[in-house]
Amino acid sequence: MESSTQTKFPLVVIIGAGFGGLRVAKGLEDQPVDVLMLDKHNYHVFQPLLYQVATGSLEAESIAFSIRKNFSDQKNFRFRIAEVTGVDTEAQTLDTTIGDIKYDYLVIATGSTTNFFGNKQIEKFAMPMKSIPEALNLRYLILQNLESAVLEKSKEAREPYLNFVLVGAGPTGVELAGALAELRNHVLARDYPELKREDMRVYLVDFLPKVLGPMSDEASAKAKDFLVKMGVDVLLNVKVESYDGEVIKFEDGRTIITRNVIWSAGVMGVVPKGVPETEILRGNKIKTDNISRIAGLDNVFAIGDVAAVIDEETPKGHPGVAQVAIQQGDLVAKNIINIMNGAPTKPFKYNDKGSLATIGRNKAVADLGKIKFQGFFAWLVWMFVHLISLLGFRNKVVVFVNWISSYVNNNGGTRLILRRFVREDVPKDAENLPNTES
Amino acid sequence: MESSTQTKFPLVVIIGAGFGGLRVAKGLEDQPVDVLMLDKHNYHVFQPLLYQVATGSLEAESIAFSIRKNFSDQKNFRFRIAEVTGVDTEAQTLDTTIGDIKYDYLVIATGSTTNFFGNKQIEKFAMPMKSIPEALNLRYLILQNLESAVLEKSKEAREPYLNFVLVGAGPTGVELAGALAELRNHVLARDYPELKREDMRVYLVDFLPKVLGPMSDEASAKAKDFLVKMGVDVLLNVKVESYDGEVIKFEDGRTIITRNVIWSAGVMGVVPKGVPETEILRGNKIKTDNISRIAGLDNVFAIGDVAAVIDEETPKGHPGVAQVAIQQGDLVAKNIINIMNGAPTKPFKYNDKGSLATIGRNKAVADLGKIKFQGFFAWLVWMFVHLISLLGFRNKVVVFVNWISSYVNNNGGTRLILRRFVREDVPKDAENLPNTES
Numbered sequence: 001m002e003s004s005t006q007t008k009f010p011l012v013v014i015i016g017a018g019f020g021g022l023r024v025a026k027g028l029e030d031q032p033v034d035v036l037m038l039d040k041h042n043y044h045v046f047q048p049l050l051y052q053v054a055t056g057s058l059e060a061e062s063i064a065f066s067i068r069k070n071f072s073d074q075k076n077f078r079f080r081i082a083e084v085t086g087v088d089t090e091a092q093t094l095d096t097t098i099g100d101i102k103y104d105y106l107v108i109a110t111g112s113t114t115n116f117f118g119n120k121q122i123e124k125f126a127m128p129m130k131s132i133p134e135a136l137n138l139r140y141l142i143l144q145n146l147e148s149a150v151l152e153k154s155k156e157a158r159e160p161y162l163n164f165v166l167v168g169a170g171p172t173g174v175e176l177a178g179a180l181a182e183l184r185n186h187v188l189a190r191d192y193p194e195l196k197r198e199d200m201r202v203y204l205v206d207f208l209p210k211v212l213g214p215m216s217d218e219a220s221a222k223a224k225d226f227l228v229k230m231g232v233d234v235l236l237n238v239k240v241e242s243y244d245g246e247v248i249k250f251e252d253g254r255t256i257i258t259r260n261v262i263w264s265a266g267v268m269g270v271v272p273k274g275v276p277e278t279e280i281l282r283g284n285k286i287k288t289d290n291i292s293r294i295a296g297l298d299n300v301f302a303i304g305d306v307a308a309v310i311d312e313e314t315p316k317g318h319p320g321v322a323q324v325a326i327q328q329g330d331l332v333a334k335n336i337i338n339i340m341n342g343a344p345t346k347p348f349k350y351n352d353k354g355s356l357a358t359i360g361r362n363k364a365v366a367d368l369g370k371i372k373f374q375g376f377f378a379w380l381v382w383m384f385v386h387l388i389s390l391l392g393f394r395n396k397v398v399v400f401v402n403w404i405s406s407y408v409n410n411n412g413g414t415r416l417i418l419r420r421f422v423r424e425d426v427p428k429d430a431e432n433l434p435n436t437e438s
Numbered sequence: 439m440e441s442s443t444q445t446k447f448p449l450v451v452i453i454g455a456g457f458g459g460l461r462v463a464k465g466l467e468d469q470p471v472d473v474l475m476l477d478k479h480n481y482h483v484f485q486p487l488l489y490q491v492a493t494g495s496l497e498a499e500s501i502a503f504s505i506r507k508n509f510s511d512q513k514n515f516r517f518r519i520a521e522v523t524g525v526d527t528e529a530q531t532l533d534t535t536i537g538d539i540k541y542d543y544l545v546i547a548t549g550s551t552t553n554f555f556g557n558k559q560i561e562k563f564a565m566p567m568k569s570i571p572e573a574l575n576l577r578y579l580i581l582q583n584l585e586s587a588v589l590e591k592s593k594e595a596r597e598p599y600l601n602f603v604l605v606g607a608g609p610t611g612v613e614l615a616g617a618l619a620e621l622r623n624h625v626l627a628r629d630y631p632e633l634k635r636e637d638m639r640v641y642l643v644d645f646l647p648k649v650l651g652p653m654s655d656e657a658s659a660k661a662k663d664f665l666v667k668m669g670v671d672v673l674l675n676v677k678v679e680s681y682d683g684e685v686i687k688f689e690d691g692r693t694i695i696t697r698n699v700i701w702s703a704g705v706m707g708v709v710p711k712g713v714p715e716t717e718i719l720r721g722n723k724i725k726t727d728n729i730s731r732i733a734g735l736d737n738v739f740a741i742g743d744v745a746a747v748i749d750e751e752t753p754k755g756h757p758g759v760a761q762v763a764i765q766q767g768d769l770v771a772k773n774i775i776n777i778m779n780g781a782p783t784k785p786f787k788y789n790d791k792g793s794l795a796t797i798g799r800n801k802a803v804a805d806l807g808k809i810k811f812q813g814f815f816a817w818l819v820w821m822f823v824h825l826i827s828l829l830g831f832r833n834k835v836v837v838f839v840n841w842i843s844s845y846v847n848n849n850g851g852t853r854l855i856l857r858r859f860v861r862e863d864v865p866k867d868a869e870n871l872p873n874t875e876s
Binding site: 041 | 481516518519585835
C-alpha cells in the first residue's frame with residue numbers, strides 16, 4: 001500500500017494539480033495534516049494560455065510549472081505521478097496506477113476534458129486542446145499542414161491544408177481564431193513565400209447566436225467585430241453534423257474541405273470510478289453541497305470543473321473557470337481544518353471577478369462587474385492579469401519576453417515541429433514515446 | 439518533380455540545416471542562384487546546449503530556431519521538410535520523401551549521429567543525445583526514474599533508478615555529468631524529500647586516460663578535478679563490454695546496476711545513399727579536397743561533421759566542431775560563386791578559435807590558443823560565447839533569463855515530463871506522435 005504518511009496526522013489526498021488542487025495543498029501548509037497530491041503529470045498547467053502553445057507562440061514550459069518545485073518548501077506535502085483508477089468511499093481507499101492509497105480526507109480536483117457529445121467520428125478526427133500534449137499535437141498538425149500546402153501546386157490541392165475550422169466560439173475558440181488569423185495576416189506570406197494570405201481561411205463555428213456566450217452582449221459583439229475585421233469567417237447558429245477527416249458537414253447543408261478541425265465546443269468532468277452515480281450530473285459534474293462535499297460522504301470533496309455546488313442560488317452550479325476552482329480550493333482547505341477541530345464550516349460564496357478574452361494584438365474584451373470595456377486597454381489588462389497569475393518568476397519573464405518580441409517584430413513564436421504528428425496507428429497509451437530517434 | 443526554382447538561375451540544394459548548412463545559404467544571399475534547403479526538421483538546433491534540454495534546465499524552443507523564420511527575408515531561399523533517400527550524381531538528382539529534386543550544385547551538410555560501434559544491444563538500451571527529440575527522451579527518462587525511485591522503499595530497490603552512467607568523457611559527457619551532479623547536490627533532496635543526495639550516483643566513463651581528450655592537459659586535469667569535487671565518479675581507461683538495460687559491464691569485470699546509461703562515446707557521419715563508397719572514410723566521413731568538394735564530382739560539396747578535408751596538413755581531417763562547419767559553409771558559398779564566375783577557388787584553412795567546456799556553476803575550462811584558463815572566468819566566457827552564438831534575440835534573452843534564475847535560486851530548470859517515455863514497443867517511425875491524448 002503506497003502511502004506517504006510519515007506522521008500520525010490524518011492524510012489529505014488531492015487528486016489533480018489544477019488551479020483548485022494547488023490551492024487546497026497550499027491552504028493546508030503548516031496544518032496538522034499530511035498532504036498527498038496525485039496527478040498524471042508532474043506539472044501544473046496554466047490553461048488560459050494553452051492556445052498560445054498550440055499556435056507556437058509560447059513554449060510549453062512557460063505555461064507549466066513543476067509541482068515538486070512549487071511545493072519544495074512545504075514540509076507536509078508529498079507528490080506522486082499516478083492515475084486514480086477507482087475510489088472506494090467505504091474503505092476510504094483509492095485504486096491507483098502506483099497501488100492502493102488510504103485517505104482520511106479526499107479532494108477530487110480532476111478538472112474537465114473535451115466533450116464530443118458521443119460523436120465517435122468527430123472525436124477521432126477533430127483536435128481537442130485541453131492538455132499540453134494535446135496543444136503540442138495541434139501545433140504540429142497546423143505547421144505540418146502548412147508544409148504540406150507548400151508542396152501542392154494548385155490552389156484546390158492546398159485548400160484542405162489551409163482551411164481551419166474552429167468549432168465552439170467560447171474563449172478557447174475565439175482566442176485560437178484570433179491567433180490563427182494573425183498567423184495568416186502577418187506570418188504566412190513571410191515564412192511561406194509559396195503561399196498567399198488569401199489561400200488560408202479561418203472559420204469560427206458555433207450553434208449559439210453569439211461568440212463568447214457567457215460574456216456580456218457588448219463583449220460578444222465587439223469580439224465578433226474584431227474577428228471579422230481580422231478576416232475570420234464567423235458562422236453562428238450553425239450545428240456540426242459530421243467530420244470524416246476531410247470534409248466537415250453542417251446541419252444547414254454547408255460543407256468545408258479541411259484537415260484542420262479544432263473542437264472546443266464543450267467540456268465534461270473527469271470523474272473517478274467509484275463516485276456514487278446518483279451524485280453525477282449532466283456533463284459529468286459531481287453534485288456537492290455548499291462546502292463542496294459529496295452528499296453522504298463526510299470526508300470527500302469535489303471542486304473546480306469536475307464539481308457543481310447545487311443549491312437554490314446556483315441551481316446549475318458555477319461557471320467552469322479558474323476563479324471558481326481557486327476559491328473553492330481555498331475554502332475546502334479551511335473547512336477540512338474546521339471539521340478536524342469540530343468548528344463550524346463556511347459555505348462557498350463565489351466572488352466573480354469578471355472575465356476577459358483576447359482576440360489578438362491590441363484587441364481584447366473585458367467584463368469586470370458593471371465595468372465593460374474592449375480594445376487596447378482591455379488587452380493590457382488581459383496581459384497583466386495573465387502574467388501575474390502565472391506560477392514562477394521565470395515563467396512570468398519568459399512569457400513577457402515572448403510577448404514583447406512577438407509585438408515588436410510582428411512575427412513572434414518559435415513554430416517548431418519537435419515531433420511529427422500522425423493521425424494513423426495510435427499506440428495504446430497516447431502519452432508514450434518511442435525510445436529511439438532518428 | 440519537386441523543385442522551387444522560380445528563375446533561370448542555377449539551383450543550389452543544401453541538405454541539412456546545421457551550422458554549416460545555414461552559412462552556405464546565408465552566404466548565397468543576393469547571389470544569382472536559387473537556394474533550396476532540405477532538413478527533416480523545420481528548425482536549426484544549437485547543439486552545444488542540448489545537454490541542458492536533457493537535464494530540464496532549458497526548453498527545447500530556446501536552443502532551436504525556425505529555419506523559415508531565419509530566412510524569411512532572403513528572396514532566393516526556399517525550404518522543404520524532407521529526408522534524402524538517395525543521391526544520383528550522374529543525373530544530378532536527389533530521391534527524397536517529397537519527390538525527386540534536380541540540383542545544379544549540391545551541398546551535403548547532414549552532420550553526424552551517435553556511433554554505437556555496431557553494438558546493437560547497447561544501441562537498444564543506452565540513450566543517445568544528438569537531436570532535440572533524443573534530448574527530450576533523455577530528460578523524461580531521467581525524471582521518470584527519479585519518480586520511480588521515490589516509490590521504492592529500500593535503498594537497494596532505488597539504486598538502478600539513481601545510478602547514472604555516462605559513457606564518453608568528451609564535452610557532452612562532461613557537461614552532462616556536471617549538470618546531473620548539480621541536480622543531485624542542489625535539487626534532489628529539495629524536490630524529492632523521500633530521497634537522499636547520497637542515494638544518487640553519477641559515473642563518467644571513458645576508455646581514454648583523460649576527460650575532454652582533445653583539450654589541453656591543464657583543461658582535462660582541471661575538469662576532472664571539478665567533477666570529482668562535485669561528487670562524480672570518473673572512471674578512466676575503462677571500456678564498456680555490455681549493457682542489457684539493467685546492468686552495465688566493463689571489460690575489467692566491474693559492473694553497475696543502472697537504468698540510466700547515456701552514450702556519447704562517439705559519432706559517425708550521416709551519409710546519403712549514392713555518395714561514392716570509395717570516398718567514405720572511417721566514421722562515415724566523406725573525403726573531400728581542400729574546397730570541400732568530393733573527388734570527381736565538380737558540383738557536390740560536403741562540409742561539417744559528415745566531411746573530412748584530407749590533405750598533407752590534415753591527414754585525419756578537422757575536429758567535429760561547429761567552427762569547422764561554419765567556416766567551411768562560408769567558404770563553400772564563396773567558392774560556388776567563384777566556380778560560376780570561372781574565378782579561382784580559395785582553399786580551406788581552419789582558424790581554430792579554441793575550445794570551451796563547462797562543468798557547472800562557476801566552473802568551466804578554456805583553451806584559447808596559447809591562453810589556457812579555468813574556473814569562474816572561463817565559465818563567464820563560456821556563457822557569453824554561447825549566448826551570442828544563439829540564433830535570435832528572443833532565444834538569447836530566454837536562455838539568459840533561465841540561467842539567471844537557475845543561478846540565483848540554485849534550483850533552476852522546469853523539469854517537466856511532457857510525455858511519458860517508454861522503452862518498450864517502439865513504433866516504426868520514432869518521431870511520430872499519437873493523435874489522441876488522455
